[in-house]
Each structure stands twice: as C-alpha cells, then as structure tokens.
Amino acid sequence: MSEDGDPAVKDVWVEIDYMPGYAPSTTVRTNAANVFQTDGNIRIHHVVDTQIPYTQWVSVENNCAGAANCINYTTLKDSYFSSSNPERKPYFHYQPFVNAQFEKQTSSGFGWFYSQKSLVSIGHVLSPPPDDATGYAHS
16 A cells, blocks of 8 residues: 555655765656556655765675675675664665676676565666666666
C-alpha cells in the first residue's frame, strides 16, 4: 500500500550512497522512478545520503582479500547504510553508486533480488558517468 493509502500503489524507499563524482542526478532519479511507476505501479522515494570514499572496485561476492583498492559490498553496506539514521534500515533498500564491480568489471549494475544486494557501477564505462538511469533501473 502506498503512503497515501492507495492499495494499488507500492512505495519503495531507497537510500543512495555514492562515491565522489557518482551521485545520481535528479534526471537519473526521475527517469528511474518513472520506469518503476509505469511498469510496476511502484513509487520510488530516493534519499541521496552519504558520499562514501572512492575505491576502484566493490566486490559483491566479498572477494576483496588481497586485492588493492577494493572494498567488500558487505563492509560498504555495514559501514554506510543508514549510519546516521539507523531507524530507517528496516524500511529502506540500499543502492550505492560506485566506480566498478570487482567480479564483473564491465557491468553497469548488479542486483540480487533475494539477498537484497544491488549497486550501480558505471565509472569504468564512461568518465564522467552518463546521465541516465540504465544501470539504476536494471539493478
């Protein structure tokens, strides 16, 4: 049910953390929200939250051991997700915007539905990152 009581609309709350230079623009957030509204009758609420330190790689499978300039996804999420607002953790999804994935270095995004892991990784594709919602909407 949506926040305004409409049982036909679902609300999804998303916390976005981002590496320097990778904060999604208003256009990216609006385009992604429009995709979800049109295709799934889902209203996305974005909260752009914390600028996180830059690292070249994020390992979604937590395989950074021994890799230079890499952070494990779990470490990233545990360190920054709702760090200043812990009361919203049960209600928000975590969506970091990062440079690149360690395991799939040419991918622009990643999403595991059942584990609720997702990220957008477009820095390795174009610099500066493109102003579109492609990586966001599919992850």
